[in-house]
Amino acid sequence: MKQVTAVKGNAVPLNRADVDTDQIIPKQFLKRIERTGFGEFAFFDWRKDEHFVVNRPDYRDAPIMLAQQNFGCGSSREHAVWALEDMGIEAVIAPSFGDIFRNNCSKVGLLTIELPQEDVDYLMSRAEELPGGEIQIDLESQTVSVGGGWARHFEIDPHTKHRLLNGLDDIGITLQTEDAIAAFEEKRDALKPDTTPALASATKMG
């Protein structure tokens, strides 16, 4: 996973609630077998509207996205995170996130930052009025700031923070406890099913 320490730049204000991952990356683009190349299809249907905020040249290179509550709800497709990442988004700030999306972001290295509604509303109107307005996110100190003394602390679980700051691969961390996994397997309930019988040759349809 890539290392994340700070994000600095302007923010695209996607002032909508309950943006589901079907909107972030529609299903017709899930057929790729690679992790790359999803960015051009991000928000595909909404981008058909030339006035849609993501289309505006002012926000084209914004590394931050602002959104309303429950951003990334719905489908577990990690392709949504890859699409945002591929379009240059490094952090999303919203009042709340869908659980699976948020978890997926933490595996890919995209920051999800929860701020109270009034703070998101402030940043949203600021970004709408001042498209180039810079926001600074510092992971080490867990702060979002915009200059002029406005700064807010955000919460992040210490383990995710540690992984992001150091760009640590989750699988690598888990495999350090491989002995514990093997020990667990030794005493695991023998009555639990295994799928080996499923290898038996296919029964044809009809």
Next chain:
Amino acid sequence: MSEPKTIVEKIWDQHVVHREAGKPDLLYIDLHLVHEVTSPQAFDGLRLAGRAVRRPDLTLATVDHNVPTTDRSLPNPDPLSTTQIEVLRANCEEFGVPLWDIFDIRQGIVHIISPEHGLTQPGMTIVCGDSHTSTHGAFGALAFGIGTSEVEHVLATQTLPQSYPKTMSVEVTGELHPGVTAKDVTLAVIRHTGVDGGVGHVIEYRGDVIRNLSMEGRMTVCNMTIEGGARAGLVAPDETTFEYLKGREFVPTGDDWDAAVESWRALTTDEGATFDTYVTLDGSAIAPHVTWGTTPAQSVPVTGRVPKPEEASTASARETAARSLVYMDLDAGTPIVEIAIDKVFLGSCTNGRIEDLRAAAEVVKGHKIASTVSAIVVPGSGLVKRQAEEEGLDVVFKDAGFEWREPGCSMCLGMNPDILLPGERCASTSNRNFEGRQGAGGRTHLVSPQMAAAAAIAGHFVDIREFNA
């Protein structure tokens, strides 16, 4: 006597492989279900790192999301889908993972095939790269959807780092009226909690209504848990669960069965155990529901009208409702029963089981679908399809004008050619009415199988309770 525990806590504690302060628990995963869409990049990751699948014997793959539901002896019309299916086949071969492939009668929607073979059992941890993995919670399993990075993690280690969730008790009391189904219960729950009410939680569904549901009904309720924001929802196992499981292929037999049942009974939430959040609904007050908007929480009883956005409780809900009405091309105040439909989709991991098809066929029998409607039935699995054909349900549907298809996810998400055209309106038994979910510009109304069947015949929504009269 130890501290009283919820079923969630009991299953969790039984699966902790490693616990360390300041870190999430490392949980063992009993069953990993794999499909063609969210796995290719995970297998690639294993190859890149030179890793094996740790427990192919706790892994099962099938193809469901993008398979055609039309005649499969013909070439797949979509080359990209063909590639994804071939890549899964090659990956399963290379890593030794069992695959129920496209011509195997055991093929079907991943959340339907595992329970019907008895692979899904109480007390297990089950994951899949699909948010509707919550379905398996119906058996008292802790089951949740994961992303592709986590799919790779489970393939490599058979574990997942997870932080202990908050718990929510959703109790549905009383008794359902005739014509009211598990689908209406889940739509009513989500309408009550909102689409984010369950974020951060695992739900235990409780109460007489839940207890009196069949396993199929419980699967419908647990399936849509994610639509209320919670990753997992479960029902404590009971006689209904054991009755369903007994004799299925992967379930223990003889003395092992008795031992298994004893351990399953012990999973029940202890008297005095507490939840972080409590929700109670009166089941006898639930009517058949129809969604009118673009989130699963935007539903009303079929006797109601499309609501006025200005009546929503928050500014954000008002704005969302107004946007939804524009997308859905509906006027506030329109009676639900006056909404005409173009298509009907019967199927999905929410309502593609044999009981769903029986219930819909019961409504359809002796009728013809409206001339303005086209309708498809997509059984959830090869076994559901065969069972339905043995019972003559296929004939009932075909005589009425429905198309009878091969199993898969189909029009629930429209990754295969089964899609809505722009502007088309669909009565669907699936789980998501998001913008474009069933096809760009398509308009989805979520309903129960009975309500979908009745709408197909009438050409518009009808109250199933009067339709039968």
